[in-house]
Amino acid sequence: MRSPGSTVVVVVGSVTDVILRELGRLPNVQALRLTEQGAPTLREVLGAASRPFLVHDLDPLAAVAAAWRGFYDDPSTLSLLRVETESALxxxxxxxxxxxxxYLVLDPEGIDEAESQWWLGVLAAIAPSRVLPVEAATAAVQRMLGALPTGRAWxxxxxxxxxxxxxxxxRAGLL
Known part of the structure:
Protein backbone atom coordinates (compact mmCIF):
# COMPACT_ATOMS: atom_id res chain seq x y z
CA MET A 1 0.00 0.00 0.00
CA ARG A 2 2.81 2.40 0.83
CA SER A 3 4.60 4.11 -2.02
CA PRO A 4 8.22 2.92 -1.74
CA GLY A 5 9.53 5.97 -3.54
CA SER A 6 8.12 8.63 -1.22
CA THR A 7 9.36 9.74 2.16
CA VAL A 8 6.23 10.34 4.24
CA VAL A 9 6.38 13.36 6.53
CA VAL A 10 3.62 14.42 8.91
CA VAL A 11 3.66 18.04 9.96
CA VAL A 12 2.15 18.78 13.37
CA GLY A 13 1.94 21.82 15.60
CA SER A 14 1.43 25.19 13.93
CA VAL A 15 0.57 23.86 10.47
CA THR A 16 -0.86 26.45 8.09
CA ASP A 17 -2.47 26.24 4.68
CA VAL A 18 0.19 28.64 3.41
CA ILE A 19 3.05 26.33 4.41
CA LEU A 20 1.43 23.28 2.82
CA ARG A 21 0.47 25.20 -0.34
CA GLU A 22 4.00 26.59 -0.77
CA LEU A 23 5.60 23.20 -0.12
CA GLY A 24 3.27 21.68 -2.70
CA ARG A 25 4.69 24.03 -5.33
CA LEU A 26 8.10 22.39 -5.01
CA PRO A 27 8.76 19.85 -7.76
CA ASN A 28 9.80 17.09 -5.36
CA VAL A 29 7.05 17.56 -2.73
CA GLN A 30 3.43 16.56 -2.71
CA ALA A 31 1.88 18.45 0.20
CA LEU A 32 -1.71 17.94 1.30
CA ARG A 33 -4.04 18.87 4.11
CA LEU A 34 -5.70 15.52 4.80
CA THR A 35 -7.55 16.70 7.90
CA GLU A 36 -10.06 18.73 5.86
CA GLN A 37 -13.57 17.57 5.10
CA GLY A 38 -13.65 15.80 1.74
CA ALA A 39 -9.89 15.18 1.64
CA PRO A 40 -8.73 11.92 0.05
CA THR A 41 -7.91 9.03 2.35
CA LEU A 42 -4.34 8.36 3.32
CA ARG A 43 -4.55 5.02 1.53
CA GLU A 44 -5.50 6.79 -1.73
CA VAL A 45 -2.74 9.35 -1.35
CA LEU A 46 -0.06 6.78 -0.53
CA GLY A 47 -1.08 4.60 -3.45
CA ALA A 48 -0.75 7.49 -5.88
CA ALA A 49 2.31 9.22 -4.39
CA SER A 50 5.01 9.71 -6.97
CA ARG A 51 7.17 12.55 -5.66
CA PRO A 52 10.14 12.01 -3.35
CA PHE A 53 8.35 13.66 -0.40
CA LEU A 54 4.74 13.28 0.67
CA VAL A 55 3.98 15.88 3.35
CA HIS A 56 0.62 15.95 5.08
CA ASP A 57 -1.09 16.90 8.35
CA LEU A 58 -2.96 13.71 9.24
CA ASP A 59 -1.29 12.35 12.36
CA PRO A 60 -2.07 8.62 12.57
CA LEU A 61 -1.52 8.75 16.33
CA ALA A 62 -3.66 11.81 17.11
CA ALA A 63 -6.38 9.82 18.91
CA VAL A 64 -3.76 7.81 20.82
CA ALA A 65 -2.00 11.02 21.86
CA ALA A 66 -5.25 12.57 23.07
CA ALA A 67 -6.09 9.43 25.04
CA TRP A 68 -2.58 9.37 26.55
CA ARG A 69 -2.89 12.98 27.66
CA GLY A 70 -6.37 12.28 29.01
CA PHE A 71 -5.13 9.26 30.95
CA TYR A 72 -2.82 11.44 33.00
CA ASP A 73 -5.61 13.90 33.72
CA ASP A 74 -7.90 11.05 34.73
CA PRO A 75 -6.34 7.58 35.25
CA SER A 76 -9.79 5.98 35.04
CA THR A 77 -9.57 6.48 31.26
CA LEU A 78 -6.95 3.76 30.81
CA SER A 79 -9.47 1.69 28.87
CA LEU A 80 -9.87 4.53 26.34
CA LEU A 81 -6.10 4.65 25.87
CA ARG A 82 -6.10 0.90 25.23
CA VAL A 83 -8.99 1.17 22.76
CA GLU A 84 -7.26 3.97 20.81
CA THR A 85 -3.99 2.03 20.82
CA GLU A 86 -5.64 -1.09 19.43
CA SER A 87 -7.53 0.98 16.84
CA ALA A 88 -4.28 2.49 15.63
CA LEU A 89 -2.59 -0.91 15.48
CA TYR A 103 7.22 13.97 12.17
CA LEU A 104 8.10 17.65 11.82
CA VAL A 105 6.90 19.55 14.88
CA LEU A 106 6.30 23.10 13.69
CA ASP A 107 6.86 25.91 16.19
CA PRO A 108 7.59 23.61 19.15
CA GLU A 109 7.81 26.56 21.56
CA GLY A 110 4.30 27.65 20.62
CA ILE A 111 2.48 24.36 21.09
CA ASP A 112 0.64 23.14 24.14
CA GLU A 113 2.92 21.64 26.78
CA ALA A 114 1.09 18.29 26.73
CA GLU A 115 1.46 18.07 22.95
CA SER A 116 5.13 18.93 23.26
CA GLN A 117 5.56 16.12 25.81
CA TRP A 118 3.91 13.71 23.38
CA TRP A 119 5.88 14.56 20.26
CA LEU A 120 9.18 15.68 21.74
CA GLY A 121 9.06 13.38 24.76
CA VAL A 122 7.31 10.09 24.07
CA LEU A 123 7.71 9.84 20.29
CA ALA A 124 11.17 11.36 20.17
CA ALA A 125 12.37 8.88 22.80
CA ILE A 126 11.15 5.99 20.67
CA ALA A 127 12.85 7.16 17.47
CA PRO A 128 14.90 10.33 18.05
CA SER A 129 15.84 10.92 14.43
CA ARG A 130 12.20 10.60 13.32
CA VAL A 131 10.67 13.48 15.31
CA LEU A 132 12.20 16.87 14.59
CA PRO A 133 11.36 20.38 15.76
CA VAL A 134 11.36 23.06 13.09
CA GLU A 135 10.34 26.70 12.75
CA ALA A 136 6.82 27.17 11.35
CA ALA A 137 7.97 28.72 8.09
CA THR A 138 8.02 27.25 4.61
CA ALA A 139 11.73 27.93 4.10
CA ALA A 140 12.62 26.21 7.40
CA VAL A 141 10.49 23.16 6.57
CA GLN A 142 11.99 23.02 3.09
CA ARG A 143 15.51 23.12 4.54
CA MET A 144 14.60 20.36 6.98
CA LEU A 145 13.23 18.19 4.16
CA GLY A 146 16.59 18.55 2.42
CA ALA A 147 18.50 17.60 5.55
CA LEU A 148 16.44 14.84 7.15
CA PRO A 149 18.75 12.70 9.27
CA THR A 150 19.10 9.01 8.79
CA GLY A 151 18.62 6.74 11.73
CA ARG A 152 16.90 3.65 12.88
CA ALA A 153 13.34 3.17 11.73
CA TRP A 154 10.41 3.13 14.10
CA ARG A 171 9.43 12.38 32.29
CA ALA A 172 8.64 10.85 28.91
CA GLY A 173 11.85 10.17 27.07
CA LEU A 174 14.08 10.69 30.08
CA LEU A 175 16.35 7.90 31.25
Whole structure:
Protein backbone atom coordinates (compact mmCIF):
# COMPACT_ATOMS: atom_id res chain seq x y z
CA MET A 1 0.00 0.00 0.00
CA ARG A 2 2.81 2.40 0.83
CA SER A 3 4.60 4.11 -2.02
CA PRO A 4 8.22 2.92 -1.74
CA GLY A 5 9.53 5.97 -3.54
CA SER A 6 8.12 8.63 -1.22
CA THR A 7 9.36 9.74 2.16
CA VAL A 8 6.23 10.34 4.24
CA VAL A 9 6.38 13.36 6.53
CA VAL A 10 3.62 14.42 8.91
CA VAL A 11 3.66 18.04 9.96
CA VAL A 12 2.15 18.78 13.37
CA GLY A 13 1.94 21.82 15.60
CA SER A 14 1.43 25.19 13.93
CA VAL A 15 0.57 23.86 10.47
CA THR A 16 -0.86 26.45 8.09
CA ASP A 17 -2.47 26.24 4.68
CA VAL A 18 0.19 28.64 3.41
CA ILE A 19 3.05 26.33 4.41
CA LEU A 20 1.43 23.28 2.82
CA ARG A 21 0.47 25.20 -0.34
CA GLU A 22 4.00 26.59 -0.77
CA LEU A 23 5.60 23.20 -0.12
CA GLY A 24 3.27 21.68 -2.70
CA ARG A 25 4.69 24.03 -5.33
CA LEU A 26 8.10 22.39 -5.01
CA PRO A 27 8.76 19.85 -7.76
CA ASN A 28 9.80 17.09 -5.36
CA VAL A 29 7.05 17.56 -2.73
CA GLN A 30 3.43 16.56 -2.71
CA ALA A 31 1.88 18.45 0.20
CA LEU A 32 -1.71 17.94 1.30
CA ARG A 33 -4.04 18.87 4.11
CA LEU A 34 -5.70 15.52 4.80
CA THR A 35 -7.55 16.70 7.90
CA GLU A 36 -10.06 18.73 5.86
CA GLN A 37 -13.57 17.57 5.10
CA GLY A 38 -13.65 15.80 1.74
CA ALA A 39 -9.89 15.18 1.64
CA PRO A 40 -8.73 11.92 0.05
CA THR A 41 -7.91 9.03 2.35
CA LEU A 42 -4.34 8.36 3.32
CA ARG A 43 -4.55 5.02 1.53
CA GLU A 44 -5.50 6.79 -1.73
CA VAL A 45 -2.74 9.35 -1.35
CA LEU A 46 -0.06 6.78 -0.53
CA GLY A 47 -1.08 4.60 -3.45
CA ALA A 48 -0.75 7.49 -5.88
CA ALA A 49 2.31 9.22 -4.39
CA SER A 50 5.01 9.71 -6.97
CA ARG A 51 7.17 12.55 -5.66
CA PRO A 52 10.14 12.01 -3.35
CA PHE A 53 8.35 13.66 -0.40
CA LEU A 54 4.74 13.28 0.67
CA VAL A 55 3.98 15.88 3.35
CA HIS A 56 0.62 15.95 5.08
CA ASP A 57 -1.09 16.90 8.35
CA LEU A 58 -2.96 13.71 9.24
CA ASP A 59 -1.29 12.35 12.36
CA PRO A 60 -2.07 8.62 12.57
CA LEU A 61 -1.52 8.75 16.33
CA ALA A 62 -3.66 11.81 17.11
CA ALA A 63 -6.38 9.82 18.91
CA VAL A 64 -3.76 7.81 20.82
CA ALA A 65 -2.00 11.02 21.86
CA ALA A 66 -5.25 12.57 23.07
CA ALA A 67 -6.09 9.43 25.04
CA TRP A 68 -2.58 9.37 26.55
CA ARG A 69 -2.89 12.98 27.66
CA GLY A 70 -6.37 12.28 29.01
CA PHE A 71 -5.13 9.26 30.95
CA TYR A 72 -2.82 11.44 33.00
CA ASP A 73 -5.61 13.90 33.72
CA ASP A 74 -7.90 11.05 34.73
CA PRO A 75 -6.34 7.58 35.25
CA SER A 76 -9.79 5.98 35.04
CA THR A 77 -9.57 6.48 31.26
CA LEU A 78 -6.95 3.76 30.81
CA SER A 79 -9.47 1.69 28.87
CA LEU A 80 -9.87 4.53 26.34
CA LEU A 81 -6.10 4.65 25.87
CA ARG A 82 -6.10 0.90 25.23
CA VAL A 83 -8.99 1.17 22.76
CA GLU A 84 -7.26 3.97 20.81
CA THR A 85 -3.99 2.03 20.82
CA GLU A 86 -5.64 -1.09 19.43
CA SER A 87 -7.53 0.98 16.84
CA ALA A 88 -4.28 2.49 15.63
CA LEU A 89 -2.59 -0.91 15.48
CA UNK A 90 -5.54 -2.34 13.56
CA UNK A 91 -5.37 0.53 11.05
CA UNK A 92 -1.62 -0.03 10.60
CA UNK A 93 -2.12 -3.77 10.07
CA UNK A 94 -4.92 -3.18 7.55
CA UNK A 95 -2.85 -0.66 5.59
CA UNK A 96 -5.36 2.11 6.26
CA UNK A 97 -2.76 4.12 8.14
CA UNK A 98 1.01 4.21 8.45
CA UNK A 99 3.53 5.73 10.78
CA UNK A 100 5.25 8.47 8.84
CA UNK A 101 8.94 8.31 8.17
CA UNK A 102 9.24 11.61 10.02
CA TYR A 103 7.22 13.97 12.17
CA LEU A 104 8.10 17.65 11.82
CA VAL A 105 6.90 19.55 14.88
CA LEU A 106 6.30 23.10 13.69
CA ASP A 107 6.86 25.91 16.19
CA PRO A 108 7.59 23.61 19.15
CA GLU A 109 7.81 26.56 21.56
CA GLY A 110 4.30 27.65 20.62
CA ILE A 111 2.48 24.36 21.09
CA ASP A 112 0.64 23.14 24.14
CA GLU A 113 2.92 21.64 26.78
CA ALA A 114 1.09 18.29 26.73
CA GLU A 115 1.46 18.07 22.95
CA SER A 116 5.13 18.93 23.26
CA GLN A 117 5.56 16.12 25.81
CA TRP A 118 3.91 13.71 23.38
CA TRP A 119 5.88 14.56 20.26
CA LEU A 120 9.18 15.68 21.74
CA GLY A 121 9.06 13.38 24.76
CA VAL A 122 7.31 10.09 24.07
CA LEU A 123 7.71 9.84 20.29
CA ALA A 124 11.17 11.36 20.17
CA ALA A 125 12.37 8.88 22.80
CA ILE A 126 11.15 5.99 20.67
CA ALA A 127 12.85 7.16 17.47
CA PRO A 128 14.90 10.33 18.05
CA SER A 129 15.84 10.92 14.43
CA ARG A 130 12.20 10.60 13.32
CA VAL A 131 10.67 13.48 15.31
CA LEU A 132 12.20 16.87 14.59
CA PRO A 133 11.36 20.38 15.76
CA VAL A 134 11.36 23.06 13.09
CA GLU A 135 10.34 26.70 12.75
CA ALA A 136 6.82 27.17 11.35
CA ALA A 137 7.97 28.72 8.09
CA THR A 138 8.02 27.25 4.61
CA ALA A 139 11.73 27.93 4.10
CA ALA A 140 12.62 26.21 7.40
CA VAL A 141 10.49 23.16 6.57
CA GLN A 142 11.99 23.02 3.09
CA ARG A 143 15.51 23.12 4.54
CA MET A 144 14.60 20.36 6.98
CA LEU A 145 13.23 18.19 4.16
CA GLY A 146 16.59 18.55 2.42
CA ALA A 147 18.50 17.60 5.55
CA LEU A 148 16.44 14.84 7.15
CA PRO A 149 18.75 12.70 9.27
CA THR A 150 19.10 9.01 8.79
CA GLY A 151 18.62 6.74 11.73
CA ARG A 152 16.90 3.65 12.88
CA ALA A 153 13.34 3.17 11.73
CA TRP A 154 10.41 3.13 14.10
CA UNK A 155 10.42 0.00 16.23
CA UNK A 156 7.37 -2.24 15.99
CA UNK A 157 4.53 0.00 17.21
CA UNK A 158 2.71 -2.89 18.89
CA UNK A 159 5.35 -2.99 21.61
CA UNK A 160 5.70 0.66 22.51
CA UNK A 161 2.09 1.69 21.91
CA UNK A 162 0.85 -0.92 24.35
CA UNK A 163 3.24 0.45 27.00
CA UNK A 164 2.19 4.10 26.74
CA UNK A 165 0.48 3.98 30.11
CA UNK A 166 4.00 3.69 31.58
CA UNK A 167 5.15 6.95 29.98
CA UNK A 168 4.66 9.80 32.44
CA UNK A 169 4.35 13.39 31.20
CA UNK A 170 7.33 15.56 32.12
CA ARG A 171 9.43 12.38 32.29
CA ALA A 172 8.64 10.85 28.91
CA GLY A 173 11.85 10.17 27.07
CA LEU A 174 14.08 10.69 30.08
CA LEU A 175 16.35 7.90 31.25
Missing amino acids: TAFAAGESVLPDY PDPAGWLRELHLQVPD
